[in-house]
Amino acid sequence: MQTEVRKLPATSFAVRLGDYLELCKLKVVSLIVFTAVVGMFLAVPGMVPLDKLIFGTLGIGLAAASAAAINHVLDARIDAVMRRTRRRPLPTGHLTEAQALAFAVLLGVVSMLMLWFLVNPLTAVLTFISLIGYAIVYTAFLKRATPQNIVIGGAAGAAPPVLGWVAITGDIHAHALLLFLIIFTWTPPHFWALAIARKDEYAQVNIPMMPVTHGIEFTRLQILLYTILLFIVGLLPWLTGMSGWLYLLGAIGFGGGFLYYAVAMMRSDAPELPMKTFSYSITYLMGIFSFLLADHYVPALLG
Structure with a gap:
């Protein structure tokens, strides 16, 4: 060897x-x-x-x-x-x-x-x-x-x-800080979903991830609460006038999808759900930023 x-x-x-x-x-x-x-x-x-x-x-x-x-x-x-x-x-x-x-x-x-x-x-x-x-x-x-x-x-x-x-x-610029806030709020539910799936491995190496120190049920609750907060934060570009209706539709759609997975994790112990939630969280971030970009240019092209 x-x-x-x-x-x-x-x-x-x-x-x-x-x-x-x-x-x-x-x-x-x-x-x-x-x-x-x-x-x-x-x-x-x-x-x-x-x-x-x-x-x-x-x-x-x-x-x-x-x-x-x-x-x-x-x-x-x-x-x-x-x-x-x-x-x-x-x-x-x-x-x-x-x-x-x-x-x-x-x-x-x-x-x-x-x-x-x-x-x-x-x-x-x-x-x-x-x-x-x-x-x-x-x-x-x-x-x-x-x-x-x-x-x-x-x-x-x-x-x-x-x-x-x-x-x-x-x-x-303040609008740049809104983008920062979206990712900052997205990070905990994104990573904690992975941490639930890898709980035993983190425990083995003494890394105090939340599922290890506070348990899976508590972590699921934190994922749900942060996802609700993320849904609200995701609306801020529209509420502040940074983006328009096209972005709003994307934010509601992708944010609603994330909420679906967060609620599903609260209601089910299915072992595949944490990784599905983790994978969807990446889709969410790519989707919402794609809609930000589309909303920035598409109305001008159509107008």
Whole structure:
């Protein structure tokens, strides 16, 4: 077995590249970049400047990938124990912690230089704060300290649309903060659904996720309460005049779907429901941000 692990780093370039890409958590980063890009387009009435769009997207994406790679390094030991993470590059020995950390630093430095010199300094500073918030404050401290870890640490994950907005305008607008608030409120029910599904694994590695410390029933109630709050928060872009009727229809539809799953989890112990809720939460976020974008441009095109 030891011989097999030693041979893994000697595999093909494509496999090694795949290992580094896995450090980036591309599915998570793609969602981060999507919300950031929507923030860019919502910041202006017409087309965003192409250079800001390209370098802002790349810079924010590279910073998110850097944070993800640092997360792999800090969580390497618990990843080796948890069933869903034990095949990641560090637990398998495909990459060393030093290699992963060097990769993370390279991505972070490139992203900061790109954002500072090719976008604007404020975007670079806010992106750096977000990177540290997720990679260090959440992963190294909050995750292991309190069952409210995802609530407090959710601020870092909610930053991308603000970063996108600032990349285009150079300042923080109240409407950008509404986008932040939507993701901030979405994060707890999104992640707690996954935590219920992986409760035993988190307990095995002594991570105090809410289902571990307070039980599944209490966590289900918190998911429902946060989903109700999210439904209300999701209406704020329409209530404040930021968006119109097209967005309102999307917010009600996707928000109603999320509420359906939250209520279903309260009424049923079906083991597949937590992961279905988790999967739908991603659909919700993509859907509601898509409607924000559509509402921003479609009325003008039709008019």
